[in-house]
Amino acid sequence: xxxxxxxxxxxSMLPGILAMQMYFFTNGYLAYELTGSAxxxxxxxxxxxxxxLLLSLIGGMAADRYSKRTILMLSQATITVMSVIMALLVxxxxxxxxxxxxxxxxxxxxxxxxxxxxxAFVAELTxxxxxxxxxxxxxxxxxxxxxxxxxxxxxxxxxxxxxxGGVYAIMAVMSAVVMVSxxxxxxxxxxxxAKNTSQFSxxxxxxxxxxxxxxxxxxxxxSIAPIILGLPYQALMPVFAKNIFAVGPKGLGLLMMxxxxxxxxxxxxxxxxxxxxxxxxxxxxxxxxxxxxLAVFAFGDSFSLGMVMLFIVGAVSSSYLALNATLxxxxxxxxxxxxxxxxxxxxxxxxxxxxxxxxxxADAFSAPLTVxxxxxxxxxxxxxxxxLSPSYRSLQYGSxxxxxxxxx
Numbered sequence: 319x320x321x322x323x324x325x326x327x328x329x330s331m332l333p334g335i336l337a338m339q340m341y342f343f344t345n346g347y348l349a350y351e352l353t354g355s356a357x358x359x360x361x362x363x364x365x366x367x368x369x370x371l372l373l374s375l376i377g378g379m380a381a382d383r384y385s386k387r388t389i390l391m392l393s394q395a396t397i398t399v400m401s402v403i404m405a406l407l408v409x410x411x412x413x414x415x416x417x418x419x420x421x422x423x424x425x426x427x428x429x430x431x432x433x434x435x436x437x438a439f440v441a442e443l444t445x446x447x448x449x450x451x452x453x454x455x456x457x458x459x460x461x462x463x464x465x466x467x468x469x470x471x472x473x474x475x476x477x478x479x480x481x482x483g484g485v486y487a488i489m490a491v492m493s494a495v496v497m498v499s500x501x502x503x504x505x506x507x508x509x510x511x512a513k514n515t516s517q518f519s520x521x522x523x524x525x526x527x528x529x530x531x532x533x534x535x536x537x538x539x540x541s542i543a544p545i546i547l548g549l550p551y552q553a554l555m556p557v558f559a560k561n562i563f564a565v566g567p568k569g570l571g572l573l574m575m576x577x578x579x580x581x582x583x584x585x586x587x588x589x590x591x592x593x594x595x596x597x598x599x600x601x602x603x604x605x606x607x608x609x610x611x612l613a614v615f616a617f618g619d620s621f622s623l624g625m626v627m628l629f630i631v632g633a634v635s636s637s638y639l640a641l642n643a644t645l646x647x648x649x650x651x652x653x654x655x656x657x658x659x660x661x662x663x664x665x666x667x668x669x670x671x672x673x674x675x676x677x678x679x680a681d682a683f684s685a686p687l688t689v690x691x692x693x694x695x696x697x698x699x700x701x702x703x704x705x706l707s708p709s710y711r712s713l714q715y716g717s718x719x720x721x722x723x724x725x726x
Contacts, residue, residue, distance in 0.1 A: 323503055324443040324452055330499030331436065332459055334394055337401070337492035339467030341425075342552075343574060344485050347475065347567060348408070349418060350556045356685065358415055359553050360677030365422035366429070367671060370663060373430040375525070378660020381434040382653065386442070387505045393432035394496045400425045401490035409483035434660040441647050451590075453647060454640045458585035468578065472571030527654050528661055537646050540601065540703065541665045544638060546672040547696040548608055550689075551616070551631075552577070553673040557685040563621040576625040580632025587633075588640045597641055602704040604638040609697030616690035 349358040380389060400421050407413040444452040474480045474488070528534050552574070559570035608631065615627035643662070650658045679688040 468574030612693030
């Protein structure tokens with residue numbers, strides 16, 4: 319049975335995660351409806367990603383230096399206010415793309431503080447023996463919301479009594495619920511080491527720690543490849559739904575639901591495994607399979623085939639990312655969890671840039687060709703990395719302690 323506080327955190331965060339999944343879906347649909355251009359989806363996504371690039375290290379420092387619960391509550395409050403603003407802009411008919419970019423920038427700034435604090439909180443509330451299960455279960459919650467969020471948002475958008483403005487209003491209510499739920503968790507403060515150093519020193523110390531830990535550098539490289547080459551397929555789903563499969567918002571919700579169900583299955587599979595003997599090899603295989611199945615989806619011309627392939631894509635991609643995050647946390651001393659996870663989050667700031675690049679290529683060539691080439695490139699990169707990194711292939715879970723042996 320998972321620790322009580324972790325269970326409380328996990329359950330309390332689910333409404334907020336569901337709201338964010340609905341937000342990403344609704345934002346992409348609204349941007350494409352306003353402009354008819356795939357680039358607009360990239361612009362809005364870029365607005366979310368830029369603060370992640372600029373503020374990620376500061377967010378990690380804050381997670382180690384200040385109360386994680388307080389950071390989570392403040393970030394959720396910001397997300398709630400921005401959701402209300404989006405609802406008012408859409409309902410009033412004043413919404414423009416630049417509004418969406420600005421709101422995305424503010425929400426991305428809040429998320430930059432939210433994610434390191436949440437990930438570090440998970441590790442803080444979980445024993446070492448159950449870390450992989452806790453991280454995978456955390457991912458399972460995310461993917462369950464990916465299953466529910468897109469089709470729910472698509473169904474609500476299609477209803478005249480709700481429409482897009484009402485969906486943003488619902489997101490605001492769900493985010494507000496998270497703030498109240500977090501009060502059930504005791505405030506554990508922060509590590510004394512982080513409090514006793516200056517903010518600048520805390521940031522630079524985290525970077526130095528990463529540089530002294532070569533296995534963390536390897537794992538970060540392996541986290542960047544699918545973010546740039548694979549995951550941007552999600553941003554182009556409105557293009558596939560409208561122009562390739564001609565299935566509209568409900569069909570778009572089904573496509574995202576297929577991916578989300580697969581991701582949930584993959585995360586739950588990882589959550590049930592106590593340990594993997596050779597996690598490096600397993601992760602490399604998952605990465606190759608992710609790229610190849612994504613290419614099959616892109617070059618197929620059938621909606622039903624697309625649903626099947628997206629299920630597989632979701633399963634292997636979530637397993638890959640859950641295993642990667644577990645290995646990173648396992649190799650990190652608890653004093654540095656927030657800062658290391660902020661650097662890990664920094665790799666995810668590449669996703670909006672990947673979305674932007676994919677959007678430009680999709681307009682210039684086609685969405686299927688763009689996604690297909692990205693998937694094949696991902697598979698090739700992972701194969702080459704595996705051939706060139708024997709130390710990673712021999713990596714074993716638990717081989718690195720969560721105590722900081724490199725600083726002793």
